[in-house]
Amino acid sequence: MTTVLPKVVRGLVVLVLLGMLTMALPLLLQGDPAIAVLGTDATPEQLAAFTAALDLDASPPERFAHWLGSALGGDLGTSLVTGLPVATEVGSRLPVTLELLLCSQVLTLAITLPVAMGSAWKPGGILDRIASVLAFVLISTPAFVLGLALILLLAVGTAVLPATGWADPSDPVAHLRHLVLPVLTIALTEAAVLTRVLRADLIATLGTPYILAARSRGLSSWRLLVTRALRPSSFSTVTLVGLGLGLAFGGSVLVETIFAVPGMGRLAANAIAARDFPVIEAIVLFSGATVVLVGMLVDIAYGVIDPRARHVPAR
Template identity: 40%
Template sequence: MLILVSLGTAFLVELVPGDPAVAVVGAEGTPEQYAAAREALGLDRPWFVRYFDWIGGLLRGDLGRTLVPPVQDVASLIASRLPVTLEIAVLSVALALAISVPAGTWSAYRYGRAFDRVASGISFGLISIPSFLLALILIYLAVFTPESVTVLIVAVSVTAAVGLAWAARRNNASSTARARRNRILAAIGVLAVGAVLVLVMPDFPRQGFVRIGEGGLGENLRTVALPVLVLGLAESAQLTRVLRSDMSTTLKDDFVLASRAQGMPTRHILLKEALRPSTFSLVTVAGISFGRLLGGTVIVETIFRLPGMGTLIVESVARKEFMVLQAAVLTVAALYVLVNALVDISYLYLDPRTRHVRV
């Protein structure tokens, strides 16, 4: 797979219009100067010859150097861009899972009821909103009108707490005293979380990225908060729909019905019985989402001025930096293959039946 990716990249970059020699010599150069620059850069040779030379250097651990000034090692260039993309991708998928697992689980349990309808509506809305539009909305709310975020947090917290308190006071024969007490505690917890968010809400920057070694962990997280929120919300909507669909089917299986007949509590049924066999599609889609984010979300990176792999790949195409482009695409492909391998391995844990396969 990696060989095919690298070979296809080398062939496709040859079709991109433009000449790196123009960027090296300048727009006012003579044909002789352009020819000399191409010869010095090795651009006068066929693309497949350059490709095999690059593969030979790759096997020796040498990714080459950039063609267009300022000349620098491709490995160091990727090493400076890759951590940015990895951090954004990991935090975005973690946030998406933190939202989608409880939301999808409870939506499946309350299938067709108020919570499920609200969660489904929000999910469909997030799926329909393009990432660049969501980014601009969050920038407007969090950067230019931060007081609106405070009002929104207070409104959501109070509404959720009132809803939980009202549900606890309902005269429902199926509601036990313990269930009503849990709803009241949940309402208090929602109010507490809302108060904490209002008190610790930082000032979000419009653009830029601060590395951990430059400004510390707190400053780093402050600069990536909005991009992670944009990507995490977009991915959580899809993951919530996937988990809701699978878990609603699992809850109808015989072993779950048997647990209910034995009087098992709802928390045990959802977390111990139904969740693990319902996460196959969730893990698969989460792995695909993580691999897609590793390639860089160019629009989000451009809006927030993040020096990630997405902008590096686009810049390399525009400047016809085939050394940088091949190395960057191959790095993303290698990480994508690794993530898919880890997803396949996770199936062994999720379903013990897959550990023993007869040939």
């Protein structure tokens, strides 16, 4: 508890600073924000209504305090474009993005763990060389290029999967078919990095005396990797997975736009294009809270992986 509390306090400070910075976004527009959004043809009544709706007469700290008070009551504001409550907009898009991200993380680990362990057990072997080449190709390929390549290969070229769009979960087959390409795009990009990191950590761990002693006692290779080497080698991997989950809401904009997935990323892209500040503010603050929460969970995971980490003083 003593080591978690400072992290919670730091996280809250970060969220408060992020909130005040987010509430200053309308002020960054050139001139009057109301005129910049509504145009010069807007009537004084329209400008006054816009200013009142966004509380633009208040300073960023005051705007954040007002927004936070309303948010705690379930009111995130009203979209300037659709006229719907922002909570409704976010609530309808959030499950889509969560499903996309969770499925991609599961596939990422399903690829990373066996490939990294097999490569680390025999460095320079056939599996290691093939995995290294593929990893470097994927790392050097931007996500949007990989997504377009998968569309050409699996949708346009062979018509195995739909190129874009989304299907309701009430039709499981169609839903899964639309889910494959965006999940594969995210998973392959992340797995390439994680595989290289975990492989390097496993090789270093496998050279330690206690692993060599376990190997001399005739412990099977996979049992040695899974029960002895994987746990102390997973700190960097857990960190990267946590960062990937925390930053995924920002990174999902590109993938969701390419595959026309109606998630949080696409909602953010549309809101930015339309200068829909209530939606933008809610998404930015939600993403920031996600990053802080995942960061704290990663710190807790360190203590589970290695109990000695629980006794490291917080800084």
